[in-house]
Amino acid sequence: MICCxxxxxxxxxxxxxxxxxxxxxxxxxxRTRFKSRAGKTLSARRWHAAxxxxxxxxxxxxxxxxxRGGIHPSIKGEVWEFLLGGYDPDSTFDExxxxxxxxxxxxxxxxxxxRKMVPLVGSGxxxxxxxxAEDGQPLEESSVENxxxxxKTAITDKRVLQWMLVLSQIGLDVVRTDRYLSFYxxxxxxxxxxxxxxxxxxxxxxxxYVQGMNDICSPMIVLLEDEADAFWCFERAMRRLRExxxxxxxxxxxxxxxxxxxxxxxxxxxxxxxxxxxxxxGEYLFAIRMLMVLFRREFSFLDALxxxxxxxxxxxxxxxxxxxxxxxxxNNLSGQDPRLLKQYxxxxxxxxxxxxxxxxxxxxxxxxxxxxxxxxKRLLKEAKGLDDVVQIxxxxxxxxxxxxxxxxxxxxxxxxxxxxxRR
Numbered sequence: 162m163i164c165c166x167x168x169x170x171x172x173x174x175x176x177x178x179x180x181x182x183x184x185x186x187x188x189x190x191x192r193t194r195f196k197s198r199a200g201k202t203l204s205a206r207r208w209h210a211a212x213x214x215x216x217x218x219x220x221x222x223x224x225x226x227x228x229r230g231g232i233h234p235s236i237k238g239e240v241w242e243f244l245l246g247g248y249d250p251d252s253t254f255d256e257x258x259x260x261x262x263x264x265x266x267x268x269x270x271x272x273x274x275x276r277k278m279v280p281l282v283g284s285g286x287x288x289x290x291x292x293x294a295e296d297g298q299p300l301e302e303s304s305v306e307n308x309x310x311x312x313k314t315a316i317t318d319k320r321v322l323q324w325m326l327v328l329s330q331i332g333l334d335v336v337r338t339d340r341y342l343s344f345y346x347x348x349x350x351x352x353x354x355x356x357x358x359x360x361x362x363x364x365x366x367x368x369x370y371v372q373g374m375n376d377i378c379s380p381m382i383v384l385l386e387d388e389a390d391a392f393w394c395f396e397r398a399m400r401r402l403r404e405x406x407x408x409x410x411x412x413x414x415x416x417x418x419x420x421x422x423x424x425x426x427x428x429x430x431x432x433x434x435x436x437x438x439x440x441x442x443g444e445y446l447f448a449i450r451m452l453m454v455l456f457r458r459e460f461s462f463l464d465a466l467x468x469x470x471x472x473x474x475x476x477x478x479x480x481x482x483x484x485x486x487x488x489x490x491x492n493n494l495s496g497q498d499p500r501l502l503k504q505y506x507x508x509x510x511x512x513x514x515x516x517x518x519x520x521x522x523x524x525x526x527x528x529x530x531x532x533x534x535x536x537x538k539r540l541l542k543e544a545k546g547l548d549d550v551v552q553i554x555x556x557x558x559x560x561x562x563x564x565x566x567x568x569x570x571x572x573x574x575x576x577x578x579x580x581x582x583r584r
Contacts, residue, residue, distance in 0.1 A: 179234040180383065180462050186341035191559030193461040201230030208236050216254030218243065220479065221503045223250075227474035228507060231467045231564075238384035238394070244473040245397035246481030261390070268389035271360050278321060279328065279359075281310050285348070287355035289332040297322050324363050327370045331358045334375040339462065344383055354382050357392045361399070371406040374399070376454040380466055400485060401523070405453055418452050419445045421522045425530045429576050433537055442547050447554060448529050455525060459532075459558050468563035472524045475567065477506035507571060515578050524570060527577070531569035532557060 182190055197204075203226035211219045220243070232240050242248055248257050276282040279292070288310075291300055297316035316322045335355045344350055357378055362370040378395045385391040399406075407414035422445050427434040437443055450458060455472075457465050479501065502510050508524045533540070536553050544550045 181343040182341050183343050183346065190341050191459075191461040191464070193463045194562055195231060195464050195467040197233055198230045201226070203227050203230070203232045203236070203240065205233060205236050208233075208240060212254075216252065216257065218250035220250040220477070224474050224477055224504075224506055227470055232470050234463070237466060237470070238381075238386075238390075241381075241384065241470065241473070242390070242394055242397075244470060244477060245394060246400070246478075246485050247393055247397045249482040250479065264393050265387070265389040268360070268392050271364060272356065275360050275363050279310075279325070282356055282359060285352045287332045287335060287352050287359075288328050289336065291326070291329045293322065293325050295326065320366055323366060323369070324359075327362060328359055330372075331355055331362070331370055331375070334358075334372055338375045339379050339383075342383070342462065350382060353388050353391070354378060357382070357388065357395060360392065361396065365399075365403070368403055368406055371408060373450075373453040374406060376457045377402060380462075380469075384466075397485070402455075413449075415449055415452050416444075418523065418526055419448060421526050422448060422452075422529055425522065425526060425573065425577050426533060428580050429530070429573055430534065430537065433533065433540060436541055436544070437550070440544060440547055440550065442550055447547065447551050451529050451532070452525055456528070456561075459561055460563065461559065464561075464563050468528075468566065471563060471567045472508075472528065473506075475506040475508040475571070476524050477504075478509050479504045508574065511571075511574060511578065515582065522574075524567070524574070527570035527574045528566050530573050531566050532561070534569065534573065 203223060207226060208223070211222050213219075223240070223243070227240070227244075243250060248260070252260075272283050276284075279288075281287060292310075292312050293316050294300055299312040299315065301311060312325070316325060332355055335351050335358070338351075338354060339345055345354075354375065358370060358374060361374070361378075362368075377398055378391075381391040381394040381398070382388075385394055403414075405413075405415040405418060423434070423443060426437070426445075434443070437445070455465070456468055459465075460468060502513065505513065532554070536557070539553050540550060544553060
């Protein structure tokens with residue numbers, strides 16, 4: 162984990178050295194609510210004690226801690242790798258080291274592949290101006306802004322052209338990403354973020370790059386010092402989120418989750434749903450940002466990380482690693498041994514018990530629902546149009562408690578399952 166410095170006090174402990182905010186931005190960021198709570202937050206000591214001598218991890222014990230009080234900043238990165246299905250808790254230290262080294266080598270190979278096409282990849286610099294025209298012709302005027310580098314010959318390969326056309330947009334988004342953090346005052350850290358997003362985009366032409374991926378990737382760069390490790394952590398996070406970023410000329414992937422949100426509110430709070438429909442808000446487009454970037458705008462940096470790890474712990478499924486590494490066996494993992502239920506997160510466990518675990522909503526949908534429910538009275542009384550809805554929801558920035566939001570989300574989830582089962 163990279164230690165940077167953000168001072169916050171909790172339970173008599175003065176923690177410094179995490180996520181410093183630039184002095185000129187102190188008043189522009191939401192206040193942080195997260196506090197490390199003795200006996201509840203997963204500490205470095207408790208984390209290391211959860212491993213056996215050869216490296217097997219007691220995930221049940223870890224999940225219980227995270228769901229009660231989050232993860233101490235000093236170990237967030239390494240814990241996230243497990244939460245996101247990057248490593249199998251049932252593996253040994255040696256097995257994980259071999260896998261980590263293999264992944265690092267694979268990332269280096271992909272990075273070299275991209276560097277041969279665009280030499281700025283891996284150079285500590287990045288582009289912010291278009292490098293080619295849409296017809297593949299070089300743009301000489303971009304040389305100065307792009308660190309003196311330019312494309313010298315026309316690009317005819319469709320995939321390469323598609324990739325090069327988006328590199329400048331990635332660069333522009335990188336410059337805007339978490340710029341209040343002192344961490345990103347260092348251009349080399351911005352370049353690492355650009356490298357990972359550029360390489361991921363090259364490897365996933367079906368999704369490409371969509372604004373918002375930068376907000377998902379940034380914490381991985383901050384938490385994990387090795388760029389390859391940060392890439393794989395981001396790749397695992399995107400396994401959960403990639404369909405939200407799949408766009409066509411007529412639709413956005415996140416509309417699926419918006420439809421789920423609509424169904425949840427219609428089921429648990431039909432009066433509010435009807436009111437939103439009357440305001441032409443029945444498609445819940447006002448919730449796009451919350452779902453796309455997982456509440457990054459509504460929370461401080463630290464609180465957003467806290468919310469993410471709470472959700473990931475509650476959604477944890479011990480079969481994720483196997484399904485990612487061997488997707489051909491995914492269908493064989495659906496039958497669950499009731500004795501293993503404690504190895505699942507609270508949210509995932511509910512779905513398994515309900516028998517609806519094949520295709521189900523994500524916890525993020527229910528967190529949005531919990532936010533809407535907290536603003537129920539204001540929305541019903543004050544919202545006369547969609548602008549009012551957006552304004553009322555905008556007031557939550559810095560005023561949300563991640564733990565309470567997840568707690569309420571679980572209650573709404575239970576209510577939704579109960580009502581859905583009656584149909």
